[in-house]
Amino acid sequence: MNSLVPIESVLVLGGTSEIGESTAAELVRHGARRIVLAGRDVDALREVGERLRANGAGQVELIAFDATATETHDDVVRRAFSDFGDIDLALIAFGILGDQEIAEQSAAAALELVTTNFEGAVSVAIPLVREMRRQGHGHIAVLSSVAAERPRRANFVYGSSKAGLDAFFQGLSDSLAGSGVHVMVVRPGFVHTKMTVSSPPAPLATTPEAVARAIRRGLERGAGTIWIPGKLRWVMSGMRHLPRPLFRRIT
Amino acid sequence: MKTSIVDTHQQLTGWGRTAPTLADVRRPQRADEIAALLSQAPSRGAIPRGLGRSYGDAAQNGGGLVIETGELDDILEFDPEQGVATGKSGLSLAALIRAVLPHGWFIPVSPGTRQVTLGGAVAADVHGKNQHRDGNFCDHVEAVELHSPARAATITRDSDADVFGATAGGMGLTGVISTVRLRLMRVETAWMVARVRRLPNLEALLVEMTDLDDRFQYSVAWVDCRARGRNQVRAVLTLGGHAQMDDLDPRRRRQDPLRYRDSTWMTVPWELPSGVLNPASLAAFNEVVYRRAPATARTGLTGIGPFFYPLDVVSGWNRVYGKRGFLQYQFVVPFGAEQVLREALDMLSQAGSPPSLSVLKRFGRTAFGHLGFPMPGWTFALDVPVGGGDLDRALCSLDEKVAQAGGRVYLAKDSRLRRELLPVMYPRLAEWRAIQAELDPGGVLQSDLSRRLAMVPARG
Numbered sequence: 001m002n003s004l005v006p007i008e009s010v011l012v013l014g015g016t017s018e019i020g021e022s023t024a025a026e027l028v029r030h031g032a033r034r035i036v037l038a039g040r041d042v043d044a045l046r047e048v049g050e051r052l053r054a055n056g057a058g059q060v061e062l063i064a065f066d067a068t069a070t071e072t073h074d075d076v077v078r079r080a081f082s083d084f085g086d087i088d089l090a091l092i093a094f095g096i097l098g099d100q101e102i103a104e105q106s107a108a109a110a111l112e113l114v115t116t117n118f119e120g121a122v123s124v125a126i127p128l129v130r131e132m133r134r135q136g137h138g139h140i141a142v143l144s145s146v147a148a149e150r151p152r153r154a155n156f157v158y159g160s161s162k163a164g165l166d167a168f169f170q171g172l173s174d175s176l177a178g179s180g181v182h183v184m185v186v187r188p189g190f191v192h193t194k195m196t197v198s199s200p201p202a203p204l205a206t207t208p209e210a211v212a213r214a215i216r217r218g219l220e221r222g223a224g225t226i227w228i229p230g231k232l233r234w235v236m237s238g239m240r241h242l243p244r245p246l247f248r249r250i251t
Numbered sequence: 252m253k254t255s256i257v258d259t260h261q262q263l264t265g266w267g268r269t270a271p272t273l274a275d276v277r278r279p280q281r282a283d284e285i286a287a288l289l290s291q292a293p294s295r296g297a298i299p300r301g302l303g304r305s306y307g308d309a310a311q312n313g314g315g316l317v318i319e320t321g322e323l324d325d326i327l328e329f330d331p332e333q334g335v336a337t338g339k340s341g342l343s344l345a346a347l348i349r350a351v352l353p354h355g356w357f358i359p360v361s362p363g364t365r366q367v368t369l370g371g372a373v374a375a376d377v378h379g380k381n382q383h384r385d386g387n388f389c390d391h392v393e394a395v396e397l398h399s400p401a402r403a404a405t406i407t408r409d410s411d412a413d414v415f416g417a418t419a420g421g422m423g424l425t426g427v428i429s430t431v432r433l434r435l436m437r438v439e440t441a442w443m444v445a446r447v448r449r450l451p452n453l454e455a456l457l458v459e460m461t462d463l464d465d466r467f468q469y470s471v472a473w474v475d476c477r478a479r480g481r482n483q484v485r486a487v488l489t490l491g492g493h494a495q496m497d498d499l500d501p502r503r504r505r506q507d508p509l510r511y512r513d514s515t516w517m518t519v520p521w522e523l524p525s526g527v528l529n530p531a532s533l534a535a536f537n538e539v540v541y542r543r544a545p546a547t548a549r550t551g552l553t554g555i556g557p558f559f560y561p562l563d564v565v566s567g568w569n570r571v572y573g574k575r576g577f578l579q580y581q582f583v584v585p586f587g588a589e590q591v592l593r594e595a596l597d598m599l600s601q602a603g604s605p606p607s608l609s610v611l612k613r614f615g616r617t618a619f620g621h622l623g624f625p626m627p628g629w630t631f632a633l634d635v636p637v638g639g640g641d642l643d644r645a646l647c648s649l650d651e652k653v654a655q656a657g658g659r660v661y662l663a664k665d666s667r668l669r670r671e672l673l674p675v676m677y678p679r680l681a682e683w684r685a686i687q688a689e690l691d692p693g694g695v696l697q698s699d700l701s702r703r704l705a706m707v708p709a710r711g
Binding site: 002005031134135179180 | 267272273308576578667
């Protein structure tokens with residue numbers, strides 16, 4: 001952190017996610033120097049790291065990290081801070097969309113969604129908060145979803161995992177008031193990525209680059225929740241009050 | 252540390268109000284509490300803080316301990332015959348001036364504000380408008396009581412050249428200073444004789460300063476690079492010295508010639524919207540400053556306050572920069588590298604961030620300390636609001652130019668330098684580190700500045 005680059009070092013949990021990479025690249029364009037990528041697929045991480053380096057990241061570090069191996073999270077987070085120095089932003093970008101149809105039939109598939117998206121995020125948040133409190137400053141940005149706002153027939157298993165995550169980080173944000181640590185909940189609508197390639201695009205669809213820009217701007221102004229695109233805030237504040245039969249029909 | 256139900260955590264920034272971090276802030280009542288505070292510092296360490304006038308992150312320590320010296324503000328000894336004063340480290344220069352000026356003494360070096368502590372003045376080894384003649388603050392310091400984690404001792408420049416040199420300009424990283432013994436300067440009056448003249452361009456200014464500096468004790472130039480309609484820099488040069496009795500008119504002579512007030516006129520009560528300082532308001536302000544100065548040199552009497560500390564009359568003036576704050580980029584380049592001065596202004600203008608206030612000064616002496624800032628050459632202090640244009644990139648390339656020219660940026664002002672250039676700009680860094688490590692083998696002394704620039708090894 002310096003006076004012109006409030007975010008100089010970034011830890012991306014879910015380093016191969018397209019939104020994670022786009023956000024890291026966006027921050028590098030705005031002066032970030034050190035990127036720590038944490039993820040399961042080390043080869044894929046390496047490729048992301050090379051692209052970031054080619055785009056100006058001075059230092060890229062890779063850490064093996066599995067969102068579902070919650071017993072390892074404390075150690076992974078501790079090392080990310082102790083080996084590479086202060087972290088100005090931790091971006092929780094991992095998550096899976098799953099297959100709603102399968103998840104409705106298979107408890108294991110449903111649980112995999114919940115474990116990755118909700119449990120995994122809660123499990124990294126606790127040590128992240130400890131480390132950030134210890135350094136007296138920092139941001140935690142977490143990828144929630146518009147689906148967290150109101151469950152939909154078409155993806156409620158995914159939506160419920162994000163709703164749990166969303167509620168957890170909102171409360172966490174309040175608990176950290178005055179600590180120097182800032183939490184931001186990111187609620188994108190439909191984002192064109194490899195995760196959503198087989199889903200039909202929804203209205204107000206957006207791109208990883210647009211999400212990245214919104215994240216950077218949100219962090220700069222210390223936002224608590226951001227919607228991407230911004231219009232979704234107003235759309236969803238209407239949608240959440242629609243009568244259920246009507247909501248079911250239009251979604 | 253005493254247990255207390257009061258939460259002692261506070262978010263701190265430097266004077267530029269950027270990059271806040273949270274620290275445990277303690278204010279020892281007596282110097283003998285310092286050792287205990289240091290020994291119980293958390294893993295993020297401890298750093299002393301005075302009045303928080305460093306622009307950047309020198310006196311903040313995120314997640315660690317910040318030892319504020321504000322309660323240690325007594326004058327311990329003042330000899331009006333010899334002109335030597337000993338004060339606790341939290342004593343402000345303003346309070347010291349109030350105490351000694353009626354006896355015909357003044358502080359030997361005045362930075363741009365009276366609101367700095369003795370400890371801070373030593374830790375940053377501050378300079379003033381008389382640097383070309385009288386050197387830095389620490390050149391007039393006879394002794395310092397320093398509490399390092401390894402030992403506490405009273406050190407002098409002669410008996411402990413290494414430790415003194417590492418502490419003068421050491422940014423608080425060699426220990427907490429508890430007292431400072433300062434040699435004062437004799438004055439006959441509390442008035443200044445100032446010769447003011449405006450100059451139409453940078454070249455004329457440099458020539459005038461080179462020609463005249465040595466004849467005046469004080470010299471400083473205000474530079475405006477916002478003049479519209481032409482790619483030109485213009486300046487107001489102030490040269491001066493302390494007025495003697497003969498310089499006063501009979502009316503002033505009849506009054507107490509040493510009478511001195513340092514009240515403020517107004518306070519900026521809250522931060523103004525970030526857009527208040529915009530190109531139009533700044534151009535208007537700079538126009539007024541320039542027009543007020545005469546085209547041919549005019550000499551007159553002025554008070555110590557307006558001469559040395561023009562901004563002190565507005566308390567909390569840093570709030571005019573709004574929420575995003577501002578930074579001051581101060582660098583020095585040796586004589587012969589004058590082109591960097593022009594390049595600095597050009598680069599900032601091109602980046603869309605022309606400075607709101609610029610001050611040029613000719614240095615004459617090298618600082619004694621290992622991390623001392625001054626060297627014979629030109630120093631330029633540029634106030635820049637944060638947020639406009641591509642300031643980060645512009646200043647990073649300016650850093651390179653300054654380093655290439657053999658110059659350096661001032662750590663007391665810095666809030667953004669990248670660590671790679673520190674050893675280039677401060678060639679005695681390795682020497683300083685060796686002394687620092689002896690005083691603080693456990694790595695207790697840390698600050699946001701020291702971590703950002705990797706000045707001291709990170710603690711395990």
